[in-house]
Amino acid sequence: MTEKEMQIQQKQEVQQAGEPTKPEKQYVPAVDIFETAEAVNVLAEMPGVAKEGVEIELENETLTIRGVMAPVVCEGETVLLQEFQPGSYLRKFTVAETIDQEKIQATMADGVLTLVLPKLAPAKPRRIEVRGS
């Protein structure tokens, strides 16, 4: 056990221009992003989201992570305390690096999404010969 106490943060709600049609809450998942020589790694915290509920899109350098929380069945129960509510997660990033779209890997474990975006091998410089007419 390390001696570090966890810093506590509150869940942030998405501030967006358009209003959602569903009355559910939309949260901003907390993320860790780190880059190695080969890939960009994204870890996103989305508790309550099963792997079927995750949607990842990469389009025009915009990476969209969306997660829908699986509904919790609590029929016939009286709520005594509610500190978290069902909803969905949404976050968008602009990816500057060129990503090999075919090799993107995503795994979901214990409510944390791990996304590996492998970088495309840099294009080899091509010499263009200028021919005389």
Add this chain to the structure above:
Amino acid sequence: MAIVRFADQKLFRNPWADFERMRRELDALFQGGGPEASGRGAVFPALNVSEDPAHLYVRAEIPGVAASEVEISIEGDTLTIRGERQTCKAEEKCSYHRREIECGRFSRAITLPTKVQVDKVEAKAADGIITITLPKAEAVKPKQIKVNVG
């Protein structure tokens, strides 16, 4: 159906009770947040507690922690959830762009509203949410009492 417990009924009416209630509500208003957010700061793990006639359910939102690393204990009527999150990977040769996921030790204790059968408590984890099912003690379960005519 609202349940009015015997202990809720006051013997004497406090003439300042309405003012006290008003002050509490205004305090909650200025702390930001509606009725569901009042009286709570940032907590980890966030808990949902609910009950049915026979059970208490505690759901804790603990992403990124394996179920085996969460320690749940009951002492008297206090339920404690303790653990450590170790998502911080110190990988070689990588540069961090964002670090928002906090790691470290956490613990949270709540007082259970009723007595429970400590030896029959179960916990299961799914997608970062741990559900603890606590069967209520026989003494506090609702019982039907027949009225005999005679």
